[in-house]
Amino acid sequence: MxxxxxxxxxxxxxxxxxxxxxxxxxxRIAKAYGLIPPDSGGIYGLGETLTYASQRLLTRxxxxxEFLRSQISKRPVQNSLAPPPDxxxxxxxxxxxxxxxxxxxMVERPTSFSLPQLRSYxxxxxxxxxxxxxxxxxxxxxxxxxxxxxxGAVGVHPQARYVVYRSIExxxxxSIDMADALHPQTFLAYGMNGGELPVPSxxxxxxxxxxxxxxxxxxxxxxxxxxxxLKGFGKGLGASAPEFGYxxxxxx
Amino acid sequence: MLGISAKCxxxxxxDSAAVSHSEPVVPATTVSxxxxxxxxxxxxxxxxxxxxxxxxxxxxxISHPRFYWGESGNIWTKPLFRIPIPSSRESIPNxxxxxxxxxxxxxxxxxxxxxxxxxxxxxxxxxxxxxxxHFRKDLVPAEGNASWRALPKAIAEHLRFKRPTEAETxxxxxxxxxxxxxxxxxxxxxxIWTGLAxxxxxxxxxxxxxxxxxxxxxARTLHFFIAWSLMLFVVVHVVMVCRTxxxxxxxxxxxxxxxx
Numbered sequence: 001m002x003x004x005x006x007x008x009x010x011x012x013x014x015x016x017x018x019x020x021x022x023x024x025x026x027x028r029i030a031k032a033y034g035l036i037p038p039d040s041g042g043i044y045g046l047g048e049t050l051t052y053a054s055q056r057l058l059t060r061x062x063x064x065x066e067f068l069r070s071q072i073s074k075r076p077v078q079n080s081l082a083p084p085p086d087x088x089x090x091x092x093x094x095x096x097x098x099x100x101x102x103x104x105x106m107v108e109r110p111t112s113f114s115l116p117q118l119r120s121y122x123x124x125x126x127x128x129x130x131x132x133x134x135x136x137x138x139x140x141x142x143x144x145x146x147x148x149x150x151x152g153a154v155g156v157h158p159q160a161r162y163v164v165y166r167s168i169e170x171x172x173x174x175s176i177d178m179a180d181a182l183h184p185q186t187f188l189a190y191g192m193n194g195g196e197l198p199v200p201s202x203x204x205x206x207x208x209x210x211x212x213x214x215x216x217x218x219x220x221x222x223x224x225x226x227x228x229x230l231k232g233f234g235k236g237l238g239a240s241a242p243e244f245g246y247x248x249x250x251x252x
Numbered sequence: 253m254l255g256i257s258a259k260c261x262x263x264x265x266x267d268s269a270a271v272s273h274s275e276p277v278v279p280a281t282t283v284s285x286x287x288x289x290x291x292x293x294x295x296x297x298x299x300x301x302x303x304x305x306x307x308x309x310x311x312x313x314i315s316h317p318r319f320y321w322g323e324s325g326n327i328w329t330k331p332l333f334r335i336p337i338p339s340s341r342e343s344i345p346n347x348x349x350x351x352x353x354x355x356x357x358x359x360x361x362x363x364x365x366x367x368x369x370x371x372x373x374x375x376x377x378x379x380x381x382x383x384x385x386h387f388r389k390d391l392v393p394a395e396g397n398a399s400w401r402a403l404p405k406a407i408a409e410h411l412r413f414k415r416p417t418e419a420e421t422x423x424x425x426x427x428x429x430x431x432x433x434x435x436x437x438x439x440x441x442x443x444i445w446t447g448l449a450x451x452x453x454x455x456x457x458x459x460x461x462x463x464x465x466x467x468x469x470x471a472r473t474l475h476f477f478i479a480w481s482l483m484l485f486v487v488v489h490v491v492m493v494c495r496t497x498x499x500x501x502x503x504x505x506x507x508x509x510x511x512x
Binding site for chain 2: 044046047048050051055058059062063064065067071073074075077079129131132133134135136137138139210211212213241244245246247251252
């Protein structure tokens with residue numbers, strides 16, 4: 001064996017060993033810091049994990065871009081909805097007076113909030129862009145209460161890692177990690193562009209997650225559950241979206 | 253080293269010359285390595301990723317085949333242009349009654365997975381190219397056919413579809429060099445940049461990435477055109493590979509050995 005090939009062999013061996021050790025260490029660190037998304041299994045798990053982990057590290061405290069009032073889109077897109085379920089129609093007939101948002105799971109005081117109760121918190125607003133995974137986008141003013149304030153009121157257990165949220169529309173549910181749940185721009189939105197949140201835009205209550213694509217901003221939300229694991233929800237992929245082939249994390 | 257004239261220089265030859273200081277290098281008769289192992293492996297992984305990215309990218313475009321300039325754009329705003337094809341979503345006012353099936357889920361998963369692999373492999377290629385001086389030796393314009401002065405002649409010969417002589421195929425001419433440099437250092441970085449500019453989370457941390465482009469929809473439109481520029485390069489590249497000796501070229505990029 002010539003000097004060169006021996007050197008090459010040793011170098012390759014060292015590189016492979018370092019690579020395996022590096023991947024193992026990265027995996028352990030990623031798990032410890034919650035950088036593994038719930039849909040990390042399967043053939044696209046590698047890309048999904050790299051995206052979620054790197055964006056979590058880069059964006060933990062970053063703020064979604066805000067725009068000028070003059071940049072608000074003249075007409076918000078109200079994509080077509082499935083016919084609303086009967087439960088929704090009944091609440092709508094009553095002017096949403098009986099609409100409730102129930103927050104339970106790993107909290108001190110499980111609570112059912114009415115819309116006036118949510119409105120009693122100091123009102124916040126943001127002018128942010130909502131971008132659909134299809135490619136279109138619009139800018140609107142979103143009015144509501146930061147989710148962090150409501151979570152503060154119910155007292156979140158320290159071991160909670162995700163907020164699972166459900167729409168009144170059956171089969172429509174999603175979840176976000178605590179970094180997004182406690183982010184100051186994550187809103188329980190009940191207003192839009194100076195008025196009430198219209199039903200086609202998700203009224204009377206929509207979660208607004210401006211650092212992720214539009215489908216994370218679930219409309220008509222009625223229930224939130226704090227949890228330390230997403231295993232018991234649906235197929236354990238963290239949302240209904242991955243069950244239809246879409247990624248759980250939608251920061252890109 | 254002096255035995256090798258500039259014309260029959262092969263990129264891989266320097267390696268063999270560097271290791272056998274004691275023996276003189278005999279060109280032509282020795283089995284020479286056309287492309288280094290790193291170049292060959294990264295070339296094919298990049299090829300695979302590019303195909304995946306292009307196919308899934310166009311698939312995603314089908315769900316909204318309208319393009320805009322500026323920050324936001326949607327069915328209520330005037331498009332810069334639109335592609336007259338049926339969409340995979342019912343909400344697109346394009347005059348077609350046919351609707352493609354929605355394939356965005358796996359397309360997006362695969363798009364970003366392929367993007368990660370391409371970026372990581374691309375970094376390996378760039379670092380390798382700098383360390384081994386591959387870029388400086390083989391891609392930066394140099395002497396003779398590879399000089400800036402030879403550019404008009406190279407363009408004229410390409411326009412006349414003149415095939416290169418055997419001697420000319422050993423080293424890249426100036427037009428090839430500039431094209432490869434543009435693809436590696438301009439088009440691919442610009443494609444990655446415009447892609448990241450569409451990510452709401454990424455631009456929350458680095459807003460200038462999208463601001464310098466004039467907005468998220470501008471980024472999307474640029475991303476689309478750069479993708480087609482890369483595709484144009486691939487088509488011309490493959491045509492040239494076929495015209496200048498398909499078997500020999502493929503052997504050079506697969507086994508590294510050009511003339512068995």
